[in-house]
Amino acid sequence: MDELVANPIDRIGGRAVVEAIVDDFYARVAADAVQRAIYPESLEPGIRKLKLFLVQWLGGEPLYSDLYGHPRLRRRHFPFVIDELAAGRWLRYMREAMTVQGVSAEEQAAIFKGLGPLAHHMVNANEDIPREPLGDIRMV
Ligand code: HEM
Numbered sequence: 001m002d003e004l005v006a007n008p009i010d011r012i013g014g015r016a017v018v019e020a021i022v023d024d025f026y027a028r029v030a031a032d033a034v035q036r037a038i039y040p041e042s043l044e045p046g047i048r049k050l051k052l053f054l055v056q057w058l059g060g061e062p063l064y065s066d067l068y069g070h071p072r073l074r075r076r077h078f079p080f081v082i083d084e085l086a087a088g089r090w091l092r093y094m095r096e097a098m099t100v101q102g103v104s105a106e107e108q109a110a111i112f113k114g115l116g117p118l119a120h121h122m123v124n125a126n127e128d129i130p131r132e133p134l135g136d137i138r139m140v
Pocket of ligand 1: 068088119122136
């Protein structure tokens with residue numbers, strides 16, 4: 001039965017599971033002082049946006065792009081200083097959150113084939129790039 005479900009999002013249990021994963025992931029970020037320091041004072045906007053984005057990235061409805069346009073993730077992360085350690089922690093907390101929320105090892109293997117390179121692509125700590133806040137801008 002499971003192999004008949006085409007999208008990763010459906011295979012892992014739909015939007016509710018993605019939202020639980022993001023809540024769990026952010027609780028881990030909040031508990032790590034070094035990782036937490038990268039984020040703004042309020043974690044709420046990031047929580048909301050990561051939920052919308054992951055639904056879309058896992059093959060669900062384009063909830064994120066409907067509101068903000070093209071993800072342009074690397075550009076949107078410019079205001080935040082991200083080094084290799086931060087990328088590694090991001091991936092570790094995402095893995096832990098998915099495991100706790102019941103995503104199988106097989107599904108995780110497929111998902112992290114994409115997320116691994118994506119997280120490392122976000123590293124920008126030693127770059128001379130604009131660090132101004134971007135807020136909720138819509139990108140094309
Ligand atoms: C590599 C380590 C990463 C760190 C340290 C990091 C950190 C952050 C921070 C600090 C924000 C800003 C939250 C806010 O504006 O309130 C953010 C936003 C976001 N992150 Fe990451 N992130 C990382 C990797 C990723 C990856 C791999 C993805 C995609 C799977 C991702 C998806 C997003 C999305 C969609 C947003 C919202 C962008 C917007 O519309 O402003 N991040 N991230």
